[in-house]
Amino acid sequence: CIERLKAYLKEHKKINNTKKNKNTFCMQLIKVHIKEFQSIIDSNEFTFDDITCLVGKNEAGKTGLLKALYRLNPIITKDGTFDYIEDYPRWEVSDYEEKIQKGESHSTIVTAVFKLDKLEMAAIEEIFGSDIFIEDLLILTKGYDNIQNWELRLNEEKAYRFVIEKSTLLDEQKEDLLKASNFLEGKSILDKIGDSGSELKQVVVNISNVGLEKYIYDNYIQKENPKFMYFDEYSQMTGQENIKALKERKQK
Numbered sequence: 001c002i003e004r005l006k007a008y009l010k011e012h013k014k015i016n017n018t019k020k021n022k023n024t025f026c027m028q029l030i031k032v033h034i035k036e037f038q039s040i041i042d043s044n045e046f047t048f049d050d051i052t053c054l055v056g057k058n059e060a061g062k063t064g065l066l067k068a069l070y071r072l073n074p075i076i077t078k079d080g081t082f083d084y085i086e087d088y089p090r091w092e093v094s095d096y097e098e099k100i101q102k103g104e105s106h107s108t109i110v111t112a113v114f115k116l117d118k119l120e121m122a123a124i125e126e127i128f129g130s131d132i133f134i135e136d137l138l139i140l141t142k143g144y145d146n147i148q149n150w151e152l153r154l155n156e157e158k159a160y161r162f163v164i165e166k167s168t169l170l171d172e173q174k175e176d177l178l179k180a181s182n183f184l185e186g187k188s189i190l191d192k193i194g195d196s197g198s199e200l201k202q203v204v205v206n207i208s209n210v211g212l213e214k215y216i217y218d219n220y221i222q223k224e225n226p227k228f229m230y231f232d233e234y235s236q237m238t239g240q241e242n243i244k245a246l247k248e249r250k251q252k
Helices: 002-021 062-072 090-101 118-128 156-166 171-177 183-193 199-210 212-224 243-251
Strands: 028-037 040-042 108-115 137-143 149-151
Touching: 028 062, 040 062, 062 108, 062 137, 118 156, 118 212, 149 212, 156 171, 156 183, 156 199, 171 183, 183 199, 199 212
Parallel strands: none
Antiparallel strands: 028 040, 028 108, 108 137, 137 149
């Protein structure tokens, strides 16, 4: 088993390096926290690595952890639904239903923290500057409302200054625009100086309409979010698999 594990890790690193050479992004799941799902009240936050092994007694919640994580962003979209009638811990579901009927918010079930890939960040930093990221993390959450939420920590002031300083505007126009500290304030100044049709104005307007975090997420990060696959039909698996052959078959 140890030798097979070593062989898998070696092949896994080769595949990751190949992906990076092709300029495809590969953010990494590093932390997970599951609450109030099936037999799980609170898993507490735990970390993920290239290979993570869950160990516990029967009915301890190992399968529940994986199912909750899968529903965060499943490869089969229709599988991504939580139902508190079916999924909330049985002994407390009546109390939970009563809270919801009173208008209280739904519980967050899964929180996943991803470390952004360097290539992924570089593509954004090329446009918004190397100081845009306060943290190189993406946080995704989902609960019984079945809305996937996200969180990025960005430095809008530094990103704004970089965009303005990099622009082809006249120096006096840049000076006026640099009096602002964010894209919404910058839009107002652009309106006053009459720059209505430039590419810069369009970017500033688009960002000020939704906020920098949402603009970055929608245009650069969301399409790279990892999809999860859950598999439990172990009877269909052979005793061993040829990773190289599977990889070649996928490429065909």
